[in-house]
Amino acid sequence: xxxxxxxxxxxxxxxxxxxxxxxxxAGKPGCWTxxxxxxxxxxxxxxxxxxxxxTELYLNDNSLQRLPPEISQLSAxxxxxxxxxxxxxxxxxxxxxxxxxxLHLNNNYLRVLPYELGKLFHLQLLGxxxxxxSKEMLSIYNDSNGTAKLLSYMLDNLQVSxxxxxxxxxxxxxxxxxxxxxxxxxxxxxxxxxxxxxYATRQMYGYCPSWALEWDYRKxxxxxxIRHYSADIISLQEVETDQFYSFFLPELKQDGYDGIFxxxxxxxxxxxSERKYVDGCAIFFRSAKFALVKEHLIEFNQLAMANSEGSxxxxxxxxxxxxxxxxxxxxxxxxxxxxxxxxxxxxxxxxPILVCTAHIHWDPEFCDVxxxxxxxxxxxxxxxxxxxxxxxxxxxxxxxxQLLLCGDFNSLPDSGVVEFLSSGxxxxxxxxxxxxxxxGSLRRMPGSEHEFTHNFKLASAYSEDIMPYxxxxxxxxxxxxxxxxxKQSMTPLGLLGPLSQDWFRExxxxxxxxxxxxxxxxxxxxxxxxxxxTSSNSNGLIGRx
Numbered sequence: 114x115x116x117x118x119x120x121x122x123x124x125x126x127x128x129x130x131x132x133x134x135x136x137x138x139a140g141k142p143g144c145w146t147x148x149x150x151x152x153x154x155x156x157x158x159x160x161x162x163x164x165x166x167x168t169e170l171y172l173n174d175n176s177l178q179r180l181p182p183e184i185s186q187l188s189a190x191x192x193x194x195x196x197x198x199x200x201x202x203x204x205x206x207x208x209x210x211x212x213x214x215x216l217h218l219n220n221n222y223l224r225v226l227p228y229e230l231g232k233l234f235h236l237q238l239l240g241x242x243x244x245x246x247s248k249e250m251l252s253i254y255n256d257s258n259g260t261a262k263l264l265s266y267m268l269d270n271l272q273v274s275x276x277x278x279x280x281x282x283x284x285x286x287x288x289x290x291x292x293x294x295x296x297x298x299x300x301x302x303x304x305x306x307x308x309x310x311x312y313a314t315r316q317m318y319g320y321c322p323s324w325a326l327e328w329d330y331r332k333x334x335x336x337x338x339i340r341h342y343s344a345d346i347i348s349l350q351e352v353e354t355d356q357f358y359s360f361f362l363p364e365l366k367q368d369g370y371d372g373i374f375x376x377x378x379x380x381x382x383x384x385x386s387e388r389k390y391v392d393g394c395a396i397f398f399r400s401a402k403f404a405l406v407k408e409h410l411i412e413f414n415q416l417a418m419a420n421s422e423g424s425x426x427x428x429x430x431x432x433x434x435x436x437x438x439x440x441x442x443x444x445x446x447x448x449x450x451x452x453x454x455x456x457x458x459x460x461x462x463x464x465p466i467l468v469c470t471a472h473i474h475w476d477p478e479f480c481d482v483x484x485x486x487x488x489x490x491x492x493x494x495x496x497x498x499x500x501x502x503x504x505x506x507x508x509x510x511x512x513x514x515q516l517l518l519c520g521d522f523n524s525l526p527d528s529g530v531v532e533f534l535s536s537g538x539x540x541x542x543x544x545x546x547x548x549x550x551x552x553g554s555l556r557r558m559p560g561s562e563h564e565f566t567h568n569f570k571l572a573s574a575y576s577e578d579i580m581p582y583x584x585x586x587x588x589x590x591x592x593x594x595x596x597x598x599x600k601q602s603m604t605p606l607g608l609l610g611p612l613s614q615d616w617f618r619e620x621x622x623x624x625x626x627x628x629x630x631x632x633x634x635x636x637x638x639x640x641x642x643x644x645x646x647t648s649s650n651s652n653g654l655i656g657r658x
Contacts, residue, residue, distance in 0.1 A: 146189075151175060162186040173197050173217065185209040196220055196240060208232040211320070211587075211623060219243050226250065231268025234319030234587075236260065265315060269322045273628045278620050280629055284610035286579065291606055291642050298449045298464060298643045299606065300402065302574075303344035304519040304596050306472070306584075306634035307335050308626065309351040309392040318626055318633070320587055325628040332356070334631030336364055342609070342638050343368075345449075347397040348470035348519035348596075354380065355389035365397050372397035373408045377472075378415070378435035394439040394470045394520075402449040406465065407504065409497050411438035416489040424554035431482050438471035438490045442501050442514070464515070464645050465505055467498060471520035473530065480545040484529040487522065488558055491533070491567040494518075495559075513646025516569060518597040521634065525591050526577055534597055535573060538566045572600035574639040580611050586633050587624035596637050602644045609638035 147169035150161075154175040162183040169192040177198040184193075185206035193210065196219035203218075208229025213236050220243035239260040246254075253263045291299055310328040315321075324330060339347060347370070352361060357374040365372060376393035383391065398405070417432035445464040471490055474482045494516065501514045524530035529545035541552055541563055560566040574596040575583075583594040598605070612635060616622070625633045 147171070157181060159183065165189060168192070170194070180204055180207065182206040188212065191215065193217070203227055203230075205229040209621065211235060214238065216240070226267065228267045228271040231264050231266070231271050231322075232320065233264060234268075236264060239263065265323060269324055271322070273322070273325075278629060280616045281613050283612055285607055286610045287607040288605050292604075296450065296645060298445055298645070299640065300345040300449060300643070301342070301638060301640045302346045302348070302517060302519065302596055302598075303339070303342055303636050303638045304348045304470070304521075304594055305335075305339070305636035306350040306521045306594060306632060307352060308632040308634065309353045310356070311353065311390055311392065312351070313626065318586070318624065320624050321626045322628065325626060328356075331626065331631040332360060334629075336360075338631070338636055339365070340368065342636065344638060345399045345402055346443075346468055346517070347372075347395075348468070349395040349397070350470065350472040350521045351392045352395045353390055353392050357393075357395055361395060361397075369399055369401055370397040371400045371405065373405065373439065373441055375410045375437055375439050377437055378412045394437060394472055396439060396441045396468055396470055398441065398443055398468070402446055403443040403466075404446055406442040406444050407501070408442070409440040409493075411440065411469075411471070411490055411493045413437065413486045413489055416493065417485070420489070420554050420557060422554055424549075424551050426481070426549045426551060427485075427554045430479065430549070431485050434474045434479070434482055434486070436472055436474050436486060438469055438493070438520070440467055440469040440494065440497055442467050442497075442504075464643070465501065465513070466515045466517060466643070467494070467501060468517045469494060469519070471518070471522065473520065473522045473524065475523045480524075480528065481547045481549055481551070483522070483524050484533065484539070484543070484545045485551065485555070487524075487530045487533060488539075488555070488565055488567075491569065492558055494569070495567070515599050515602055515643065515646060516571075517599070517603075517641075518569075518571065519595065519637075521594050523593050525593065531573070531595070533565070533567070534569075534571055534595075537569065537571075538564050540564050570599060570601045571597040573597055574605050574608055574641075575637060579608070580635075580637070581614070582611075582635075583637065584634050585612075585617075585625045594634060594637055596639050598639075598641055602646060604642045606640045606642050608640070609636070611635070 146167055148164065148167055149171040151174055154177060165187060166189060167187055168189050170187065170190055171194045173194045173196045175198050177195065177200060180195065180200065180203060182204040184204060188210065189212060190210050191212055192215040193213060194217040196217040198221050200221040200223060203223065203226060205227045208227065211232060211234065213233050215238040216233065216236055217240040219240040223244040223246060241254055253259060253266055256262055291297060313326045313331065315323055315326065318326060352374065354376045362372055372395055374393060374395040376388065376391040380388045380391040413434060413436050414432050417427050421427040421432060443466050473486050498514050498516065522530050529539050529543045533539040555565065558565050577592060580592060582590045583592050584590065
């Protein structure tokens, strides 16, 4: 017992504060998250597993011969100590306690461990001394960084059924029927962050077996996903340079696609051997339906430098981020109009469409950078569209260019980024600017003293009620990927629905990648009906103000 009358010492020297009589009399609510049970206990009462608020449970120095499977109900546990007992086996349900940081199993009679322990990817301390484990297990455990290596070994050897746990097909959600009374171009668009190999590590995704993180394994699933949906336009992010040229482009060319690519800006400063591992953005298009007129690279660090006057934060926060946008000016071919049931001569329209993909900075602490990158992207697209109109006019083509904007914007639906793109405006005092004094350096952006604007009439194909998340990891689940389209001249006919939440719950999938899901992002897919531009909706969705 400690000298402090309010503190008591447990059997293992751990100290606990006991509520005083005065506190109890005053009605102070109890708040205890640790429990120590000692005294030669042979079995655990079922009532114990109702204490789901526990974060620490000490059952050491007893006579327990088994842990019941119900231990998994204590899902908040960070520490579990069952050392110095008589355990001969462990329940596989112990692997469901994924919040565990410490698991003490010393001095029991354990000869084997359930491979499900490999699911404890937060575990930092695993006590196994004094157990008659196999030489193989002890060899891994006694190596340097043995806990991490043993957990990885067990997760990698945990059997995952090839077919039994496959997620069900995502539903197709029809929205409206095509309008057959006018010439239209019907096409599908996919947006997909494929998770580049460099970022797919056990440190980032400890819940995924290492073999399922390997690029040679994941790339098959990614390509199968792309081929299964067979979109006419495919917007990809996190494509490594070497993988674009050695894998994506040759594979998709076999399926009738052509494509363009650019790595992030850092590639310019690297050697050729390093450059091939830099990720970037890619756009593929079905060459039977679309022809490439011109491609454009948008480098946010260069734009930040050009707009840095009057703001150290523009130089210190925005400019160092080397994210990019990539745009392809496409022109429709005759085949793009065939499904509309219109006369063949109308197919000579050669409707121009600017397809842009972007990958905005990821860090939530830099919401100001995300918003400014998006504003700079919008401003550049305005210039590109003006340039495209001149190019097409000189080529004798129509100058009414429509816009399709896809990408991983790393921004939630309530962010300044999505507000700006969807509504066409954002306050100069928006919380995402963090009061960092960007106003002076952003004065070249369209708008007024009080708000920044753009002239694009954009709508998001997906909404929160349709797709609860596009990025699904243990630490984060949310909507950050988008397909924006011209709401003046494009109509979504249908889109791909979400993955089954029941499947995630039933199979205890805490995050992706997963052996059956090759990226931490889910692809978006929408079918759009596009009307040819006319003088009344000049430049597609662009209405001059």
